[in-house]
Amino acid sequence: MLPEVYFLRYAFTCARVLVDYVKTITEEEWEAMRQAVETETPMDRAYLEKVFPKPIRELKKISPDYWNIAVIREYFWNRHEEALTKTLPPLIKRLCVVRKGKLIQQFGDVFKVDLEDGDIRNINVLYNDAKVGDTVMVHYGYAVEKV
Numbered sequence: 001m002l003p004e005v006y007f008l009r010y011a012f013t014c015a016r017v018l019v020d021y022v023k024t025i026t027e028e029e030w031e032a033m034r035q036a037v038e039t040e041t042p043m044d045r046a047y048l049e050k051v052f053p054k055p056i057r058e059l060k061k062i063s064p065d066y067w068n069i070a071v072i073r074e075y076f077w078n079r080h081e082e083a084l085t086k087t088l089p090p091l092i093k094r095l096c097v098v099r100k101g102k103l104i105q106q107f108g109d110v111f112k113v114d115l116e117d118g119d120i121r122n123i124n125v126l127y128n129d130a131k132v133g134d135t136v137m138v139h140y141g142y143a144v145e146k147v
Contacts, residue, residue: 003067004042009126010076011052012037013140014096018051021092025051037126058083076144077137095140103134103143113138 012033018025029051036043045067049056059066059075066072075083081097104120105112111130113123115138125136125143136143 002042003069003072004045005040006069007048007072008033008037008043009144010139011055013142017092054083098137098139101136101138103130103132103136106132
């Protein structure tokens with residue numbers, strides 16, 4: 001998988017905040033991101049850096065080779081929560097935290113996930129072949145990847 005595709009899987013989910021609260025992207029831009037994620041089509045790096053400047057700054061702190069899946073994973077799994085803006089409403093901030101969980105039930109295209117602390121949520125899945133029992137990383141209502 002290309003780093004741009006991997007980055008967008010995580011960033012796109014929080015992009016809802018950019019539409020609804022921050023208002024720096026349009027609904028059409030979010031929809032284009034959604035389609036890119038679903039088809040694993042890379043978006044232009046310059047565009048991603050413009051739309052997601054804060055995560056990009058944080059990635060650069062980790063490594064000058066920041067367009068790298070290991071660096072992107074390190075940021076979203078271990079450092080994203082620290083970088084969240086203090087002005088987000090608490091519920092939105094809670095959704096933006098990347099957490100590990102287990103898919104425990106399926107209802108059509110939606111899965112119920114147990115986030116290992118009794119927090120049970122209904123989520124969508126951004127990877128192919130999802131099944132009950134998968135351990136996944138969850139970000140803003142989406143299982144981004146199986147781990």
